[in-house]
Amino acid sequence: MISFSAVSKRYPGGQDVLKGVSLSIDAGELVFITGHSGAGKSTLLKLIPAIERPSTGSVIVNGQNVSALRPAAIPFLRRNLGLVFQDQKLLYDRSVYENLMLPLSFSNLAPREAARRARAALDKVGLLGREKANPIQLSGGEQQRLAIARAVVNRPAVLIADEPTANLDAEAARRVLEIFVAFNQVGVTVLLATHDLALVTHYGRRVLRLASGHVAEDSAP
Amino acid sequence: MRSWLRQHRRALIAAIGKLAAQKASGVVSALVIGVALSLPAGGYALLEGLSSLASGVALEPQISVYLKPGSTKDDAHALAARLKADARIGRVRFVPRDEALKELKATEGLADVVDALDHNPLPDAFVVLARDSSPVTLAALAAELRRVPSVAHVQADAVWARRLASLARLGRLAVLLLAALLAFGLVAVTFNTIRLQILTQRDEIEVSKLIGATDAFIRRPFLYLGLLQGLAGGALALGIVWLGLYLLNGEVRTLAQTYGSSFRFDFLARGDSSAVLLFAGALGWLGASLSVSRYLLEIQPK
Numbered sequence: 161m162i163s164f165s166a167v168s169k170r171y172p173g174g175q176d177v178l179k180g181v182s183l184s185i186d187a188g189e190l191v192f193i194t195g196h197s198g199a200g201k202s203t204l205l206k207l208i209p210a211i212e213r214p215s216t217g218s219v220i221v222n223g224q225n226v227s228a229l230r231p232a233a234i235p236f237l238r239r240n241l242g243l244v245f246q247d248q249k250l251l252y253d254r255s256v257y258e259n260l261m262l263p264l265s266f267s268n269l270a271p272r273e274a275a276r277r278a279r280a281a282l283d284k285v286g287l288l289g290r291e292k293a294n295p296i297q298l299s300g301g302e303q304q305r306l307a308i309a310r311a312v313v314n315r316p317a318v319l320i321a322d323e324p325t326a327n328l329d330a331e332a333a334r335r336v337l338e339i340f341v342a343f344n345q346v347g348v349t350v351l352l353a354t355h356d357l358a359l360v361t362h363y364g365r366r367v368l369r370l371a372s373g374h375v376a377e378d379s380a381p
Numbered sequence: 382m383r384s385w386l387r388q389h390r391r392a393l394i395a396a397i398g399k400l401a402a403q404k405a406s407g408v409v410s411a412l413v414i415g416v417a418l419s420l421p422a423g424g425y426a427l428l429e430g431l432s433s434l435a436s437g438v439a440l441e442p443q444i445s446v447y448l449k450p451g452s453t454k455d456d457a458h459a460l461a462a463r464l465k466a467d468a469r470i471g472r473v474r475f476v477p478r479d480e481a482l483k484e485l486k487a488t489e490g491l492a493d494v495v496d497a498l499d500h501n502p503l504p505d506a507f508v509v510l511a512r513d514s515s516p517v518t519l520a521a522l523a524a525e526l527r528r529v530p531s532v533a534h535v536q537a538d539a540v541w542a543r544r545l546a547s548l549a550r551l552g553r554l555a556v557l558l559l560a561a562l563l564a565f566g567l568v569a570v571t572f573n574t575i576r577l578q579i580l581t582q583r584d585e586i587e588v589s590k591l592i593g594a595t596d597a598f599i600r601r602p603f604l605y606l607g608l609l610q611g612l613a614g615g616a617l618a619l620g621i622v623w624l625g626l627y628l629l630n631g632e633v634r635t636l637a638q639t640y641g642s643s644f645r646f647d648f649l650a651r652g653d654s655s656a657v658l659l660f661a662g663a664l665g666w667l668g669a670s671l672s673v674s675r676y677l678l679e680i681q682p683k
Contacts, residue, residue, distance in 0.1 A: 211591070211682055232595070239593035249588050262585075263592045265391060268384040310592070 161187040161318070161349055162208060167217035168373075169203050177203045179373035180217070185351065187317070190344040192360045193353040195370035201353040204370065205322050208351070209241050210234045222317070239267065242311030242348075244321035248303050250295040256282070256306055257291035263314050281309040285339055301332025308339055318349045325356060333359065388601065396605030399578060400613075407610070410574050414567050414614025414661065419621035421560035422649065422657050426622055428552045429653075430646035442514035446507040446526050449533040456531040457505050463529070464509060469522055472510040478503045504533060564664055567614065571607045571668025578603060579676045591682040600673045604666055611665020615658040623648055 162185040169178040177200045185191055193201050206212040207219050210226050219226040221237065229237060250259050260281060264274040282288045285305035287298075295303055304324055311319060321340065325333035337352075337359060344350045354360060360367055369377035400407050446464075448457060457475065464473045481503040486495040509526075511519055523535045579586065589599055630645045637644040649657065 209591075235590070235593045235595045235598075237593075238591065243591060249584075249591065251585055251588060262589060266388075266589075266594045266598045268387070271387075314593075 161185055161189075161222060162351070163220045164204075164207070165218045165220070167207065167214045167219060169200070169207065169212065170215045176215075176373050178207075178214075181370075181373070181375055182217075183368060183375055183378065185349065187349055188344070188347050190341065190350040190363070190365045191352070192363070192365060192367045193351060193370065194355060194357060194360060194367055195376075196355070199370040200373050201355075201370055202322050205320050205351060205353055208318075208320055209238045209243060235266075239263070239314055240316050240318070242308075242314070242316035242319040244304070244307050244311045244319065244324050246323040246326045248295075248307040250303060250307060250310075252294065252296050254295075255291065256287060256293050256295060256298070259295060259306060260310055260313055263310060267314055277313055277315075281313040284312065284342075285309045286335075299332070301328050301335060304328060304332070304336050305339065308336070312343060312348075316348070318351070319343055321350070321352045323353055323355070325354060325359065337363070388598070392598075392601035393605050395602040396609055399602065399606050400609050403574075403578075406574075406577075407613075410570055410610055411613040411617055413570050414611065414665070415617025415621060417563045417566050417570075418614060418618035418657065418661055419625070421556050421563060422618050423622045423625050424552070424556040424559065425653070426626060426646060426649050428549055428556060429649075430644075431552075432546075432549045433647075434644060442511040442519055443537075444509040444511065444519060444523055444526070445536045446509060446532055447534040447536075448505045448507075448531055450502075450504055452505060452531050460507065460529060460531055464507060469511055469513065469518065470509055471512040474508040474510075476506045476508060478505050481506060560660075564660075567611070567661070567664045568668040568671065571610055571665045572672040574610060575603050575607055575669045575672035576676055578606065579672065579680070583680055586677070586680050587682050590680070596677060599677060600670075603673045604669050607665040607667075607669020607672075608662050609665070611661040611663070611668075612658060614665070615661025618661065619649070619654055619657055 164181050164183045167178055167181045168176055170176045177198075181200075181204065193204060195201050203212060207214055208221055208226065210229055214227050217227070222240065224237065226237065251262070254262075257278060260278045261274065264277060267274070269277065279288060279291075282291065285308050287302060287305055287309060290298070290302070295306060298306060308319075308321075308324070311321075319340065324340075325336055328336060333356070340350050340352060341363065366380045367377065368375055369379075403410075446460070448460070461473060461475060464470055478501055482495065482501045485503070486492050509522075511522055513519075519537045523537045526532055527535045586599055626646050626648055633645055634643075648654075
């Protein structure tokens with residue numbers, strides 16, 4: 161489903177963040193991507209939705225060469241990917257419901273179906289009943305769950321999360337991870353970057369450890 | 382098609398929301414556009430009024446030749462023969478003094494004055510239509526006719542009307558140039574308003590791009606906002622022109638009455654008003670389009 165072939169990434173004026181990374185992720189897998197700060201976890205994840213482009217090598221997602229994708233085609237690639245960020249990237253001048261409706265507004269769904277999907281997504285992350293709240297009124301864990309709801313509301317085949325538990329306490333982090341596991345159990349491919357090795361060990365899934373821009377370890381359960 | 386319409390409806394609703402949220406700054410922008418547009422629109426309305434006044438006067442190359450009081454029929458016949466023989470003259474019409482008096486009596490407000498006269502003070506006259514309409518030819522012909530002994534006065538009627546028409550043409554050109562100049566200003570105002578909107582919505586645009594919004598989707602509400610702002614400015618311009626003409630007509634009516642005329646400046650015709658609105662809307666759309674194209678490129682998700 162996702163494959164990297166000899167992918168390197170160098171930022172302008174900087175050093176190589178990724179150096180010839182090759183890997184393959186099958187549909188339905190849940191993969192933890194670990195490594196120290198600066199190991200290249202975020203960069204690796206950003207290459208999949210074409211937020212960043214590789215300096216060399218190719219990234220293939222669902223048979224599509226993302227590295228060679230025209231800019232106009234990128235939005236359509238991203239609609240098939242659910243993206244969750246460490247800082248959530250929520251809109252704090254909008255309600256919970258309006259945040260959720262944002263990706264639905266460009267998916268051409270009929271308003272009734274869009275509303276139904278929004279409520280279903282909120283239900284899945286345990287936020288049903290908080291539609292009218294402003295995200296600022298939610299706890300850190302709830303905000304992250306709202307970000308997950310926004311990522312899954314268009315029913316993507318792949319969920320990509322960059323350090324989704326970084327700023328959460330243990331209980332909130334566990335709850336957030338349970339949501340990712342639940343989505344994976346219904347067939348969604350999940351890629352999750354984290355530096356929390358205790359959580360990774362607990363779930364016993366495939367782990368890709370990055371170090372100095374290389375895949376230092378690829379351990380299947 | 383249905384989803385396309387739905388997208389546009391959403392964009393329009395979003396634009397109306399943005400316009401409403403702008404409050405004072407939105408009103409000021411529309412006012413700036415309205416005042417700027419009212420200048421050429423008002424100028425056009427005034428020129429149209431003056432043109433209609435000028436069009437009531439014959440613009441043909443016409444010269445009126447008045448005979449001296451006491452001229453005989455022979456004098457009139459001799460002059461008629463001379464005029465008809467002149468190759469520069471296309472048509473000659475003799476206006477006897479009695480007919481001239483009847484025409485004068487028929488003029489609004491002059492019947493009583495004519496009745497009060499104890500004799501006909503008007504001379505016999507010829508209305509001459511020259512073949513060449515150039516002012517130089519007309520002036521030369523008029524000068525030559527003035528030298529005829531039986532002629533008292535020669536008046537080249539078309540000259541002043543032509544001058545008025547030329548002035549009207551010049552005025553129209555000035556209005557067009559002013560409109561073109563102010564159009565740039567209008568585009569600049571909209572460009573800046575949309576730029577500020579984009580900057581205040583930077584986070585939303587960035588997130589939208591991250592989660593799969595196309596540039597067209599992001600651009601659409603801003604284009605509608607530019608269009609609405611232009612239309613609002615256009616409507617204000619029409620309001621300003623209407624008010625200006627209303628106030629002006631109060632004085633014009635008084636002045637025209639002293640000439641026995643019911644002249645007044647008409648408001649822009651329906652077609653012209655629609656053109657002002659469409660022009661304003663199109664310029665708003667253009668300004669927004671330029672702004673969005675320029676600034677959306679700068680916002681890339683990281």
